[in-house]
Amino acid sequence: MAKPFVISGTAAPLPINNLDTDQIMPKQFLLGIDKSGLAEGVFYDLRHDADGNVREPFVLNRPEYAGAKILVTGSNFGCGSSREHAVWGLQQAGFEAVIAPGYGEIFYFNATNNRLVLVTLPLEQVEALVAELESGTEKNVSIDVDNEVVVTPAGHRYVFSLPARQKQMLVEGLDMIRMTLRDADRIAAYEAQHDRARPWCRIDLPAQQQRR
Template sequence: MAKPLTVTGVAAPLPINNLDTDQIMPKQFLLGIDKAGLARGLLYDLRFDPAGRAREQFVLNREAYRDAKILIGGSNFGCGSSREHAVWGLQQAGFEAVIAPSYGEIFYFNAANNRLLLVVLPPAQIEALVHEIEQGGSKQLAIDIEGQYVESPSGVRYAFELPARQKQMLVEGLDMVGMTLKDAAAIDAFEQRHWAANPWCRIDLPAQQAHWAALSEPAMPQP
């Protein structure tokens, strides 16, 4: 396993319960054919007024949080539709981790598959972190992925659980394809056993193509 990985940076508190993916990434930013340009749409209706002017009091528009890498959310963060753009937008805006009491299920797995770290902490610990960040001088948090704890500005550590597969993807920098390829030998062995036990399942593609081509040829007129 690679060296311990830590996410360290400014944490922006946004303790809004039931913040859904439609709010995280509004529909008007889903029109592209690729992932580009989604940072602009992140939390757009909270960051900007109807005229497109920045809401000065919104946390991500305040100078102290402009370069935040960690977002502290409320319960059921990322509920709503299954749009993966919500995860991509957070990452494009520079966020490497979210801390919240709970998450929408689809958002949780979308984040895991894209290696966006989601930390689950009890509401009381979330409140303590938010209070310390808002009232204290430093707004920096450190999240030790291998040690599985969040360290507050004052040095208080909060432990969290992390599924083994997600932890491996984060620490080793693997995506879903990379994780699958780690089992390539086992997959090959299964295929060998499967075809040996079920040879009748194998399709001879060239023979099938020739068969259907012959059937599609017009019949020759009888003399």
């Protein structure tokens, strides 16, 4: 029996609309040739002032939100450029899920492909959750991905919905390539049928190119 996919932990409220990928992961942290060392860059310009000093009041610099696994934020989160580093950085910083009223389209699919869970809730529910986190001492939020339910610190239950394909990818730990390869037999059968019906479309490569 598959282990339930539940994310439970401290949730940090960041109720800012239109946080784009440049703010999530500023350009100066894109110089590496691999995915490592991106945690430092997450929201760097929000977490620090112009001189590089830590802004202590900023939510992710406050001790009560240390080790947060869930980010609760505003509408259109992850808009802007397509940089996948924004997703990698959030994960390296410890975030396993984001709750928001909506997301930038490319960011949404980058997140799914990397198994960062994006929960979409109505604006009023996100605002109520932010208010709970900001006013109460309890910061723990639970996201049951299998049953598509968020449980707030006060025990409120908010139902969300994931597209079937994205949910399967998240629950089974598949990226887009592995998800597609599950249909390899069907793809091969379609190609064979297409070649039989339209042989003039087939391109037969020399043997040495096929081996590549």
